[in-house]
Amino acid sequence: MALCLSAFAQAAPVSAATSSAAEANGVRVTITRDGPDWRADYVLDRDASAWAFYNSSDLNSSRQPWRPRDWAAMTPGVVLERVGDLDVLRMRDGSPMPRRISLSLSPRGDNLEADYPVLLFTDGSVALFTGAFDVFPIIRSDLEGLTADEIADSRRQGENARISWRDRAGPVLANGRRTEEGETHDSRAYVLFGQTRVKESDRLITVVDPELPVWIADSVETFAPRVIDHYAIKLGPGQTDRPTIMSTWYGPTRGTTNYGGSVLPGLIVMTFEGQELLSPSEDVLSENRWFIAHEAAHFWLGQTVRAERSRESWITEGGADLLAVRAMQALDPRFDAREVLQKEVDDCVRLGDKPVAGAGQRGDHRAYYACGAVLAMAAEALQHRATGGDWFDFLQPLIEDNRASGVLLRSAWLARLSSLSQDAALANDIDAFLDSGAPNAADFIGSLFDRAGVGYEREGERIVLPASAE
Structure with missing residues (x-):
């Protein structure tokens, strides 16, 4: 048996840039299901040699592009094909693209690499990812010669499409409500067709x-x-x-x-x-x-407030892990918090010799979760020592104070920690750990726990939480 507990698309697809011009113009798309037939009707907002899809991902199973397999151009002369790493719409004869084009769709529920797939339900209901329909213009006709810089510049010219969603069989579920015709202007959502439960x-x-x-x-x-x-x-x-x-x-x-x-x-x-x-x-x-x-x-820590940059994902991922631990303890008496927290500590000892902030570049995303949770445990212990509170009490004012900006900075997180600690150097030491790592991560975590008041025992290079760890 192969067991796979997956979190697909952990690296979120690149979202199209938004602009004030998009409010008045921008690409418009109408997605229609009529029985077994699906189509996407595009109204493009400018002249271009071609249009490329922001999310041009591959199938997990074959590493081949899914879109040319599942979608086809209906407009005469238009082709949908893979060019380099991009799914591209262009004219077969190289002439400029028309402003109105139509595609036929055959939704399939395959897993995709770092992207959000079509969701198929057994009663025939289907959920489509909105970001799959966002496109950006390419002016240059020689597509095979495009450089990375030219592609990046072209991507900046686009914006999230305004998409209308229609099902001849009845309402769709869009933006959390049933409606006869949904509309979205968000590249990170799903719209449900069908009457599933x-x-x-x-x-x-x-x-x-x-x-x-x-x-x-x-x-x-x-x-x-x-x-x-x-x-x-x-x-x-x-x-x-x-x-x-x-x-x-x-x-x-x-x-x-x-x-x-x-x-x-x-x-x-x-x-x-x-x-x-x-x-x-x-x-x-x-x-x-x-x-x-x-x-x-993540509806709170990651969406209500988010990290400024991906390198600060320890704030949101490690923080969400400790939130989940505390929620599970409150709601599921059988949950073993100590087992989860011990794994966080073990993994941070293993990964913390390198800069946590650079974990994404190394492909060590686990460091964001594990070391972020370890730092959260220290912050929670300081909160408990100062007020008797817990991790929720540490985070709540940070979320409230940063709702307007929607961004939780490392500096604000560390300032909150410093306000609870009598150790003036603690924030600076954490700052250095995040940016440089620790030659011996076990020594750093042991010192951190000593200073914050987290109970543990040292067994060689292992930091062991007590059986009663909560």
């Missing part, structure tokens, strides 16, 4: 595949609203008043057990597959709840 509460909408095993569906529909409520009570309003969770079922495939997903503004997407998921499993339930708790935390 939708359950609404005051704080959450859940969309569940009708064939998803009942024990999983019930867990999603009962646990997710509770964790959203918990965060809202502790941290105040999140990024959206009523987020959505979509859960799809890809069937009882033999030999693989696959469950995972990702988070978008106001939306958590989850996929499940595998024969072993037909029977209830406490391990799967716990991992599924953990996934929901971590991704839901």
Whole structure:
């Protein structure tokens, strides 16, 4: 059996730039489903030799582009093909592109590399990712000769498309509500076609595949609203008043057990597959709840406020991990917080000899989670020592104070820590650890925990949390 607990598209697709001009003009697209037929009608806003898709991703299985396989140009003379790393629309004879073009679509639910796939539900409902339709103009006719700088400059000329969504069979679910015709101007969302199971509460909408095993569906529909409520009570309003969770079922495939997903503004997407998921499993339930708790935390830490740059992802990823731990402890008495926190410490010892802020460039994204959680544990201990509070109490004023800007800076995080600590050098030492790493990460973490008041024991090069660690 191959077990895969995945978080697809962890590296978010590049979003099209927005501009004030886009409000008045910009590319417009109408997506229409008419029974088995799908089409996308584009109204382009300028003359160009070609138009390229911002999200030109490949299939995970074959590393081949999916779009030329699944989409086809209907407008005479227009072709859709791969040029370098880009999916491109252009005229077969090299002439300028017309302003109005139409494409036929054949949505398939394959996993994509660092991108958001089509979501297929077993009742025929389909959810499409809005960013898949964003395009940018290319003026140069010699596409094969485009340089990286020219492509980057062309990408800056575009903006998020204004997309209308229509289903001849009935309403679509867009922006968290059912509507006869949805409209989006957001490159990071899903729109649902079809009448698959939708359950609404005051704080959450859940969309569940009708064939998803009942024990999983019930867990999603009962646990997710509770964790959203918990965060809202502790941290105040999140990024959206009523987020959505979509859960799809890809069937009882033999030999693989696959469950995972990702988070978008106001939306958590989850996929499940595998024969072993037909029977209830406490391990799967716990991992599924953990996934929901971590991704839901991003509605506050990651969306209400975000890190200034990807190199500061330790703030959002490590912070969300500790939020999820504390939420799980409050909502699931069987959850083993010590096991999760010990793994965070172990992984940070393993990865912390190099700069945490440079982890993304090295491909060591785990360092953002593990070392970010270790720093959060220290901050929480300082909060507890100063006021008796916890990690929520450390974060809540940071989120509130930075709602307007939507950005939580490292300097603000460290200033909050310094306000709780009597150790004037602590913030500077953390700053150096983030930018330079520590020659011996275990020594650094031990010193950090000593200064903050986190209990542990030292076993050689291992920092061991006590059995009662909370």
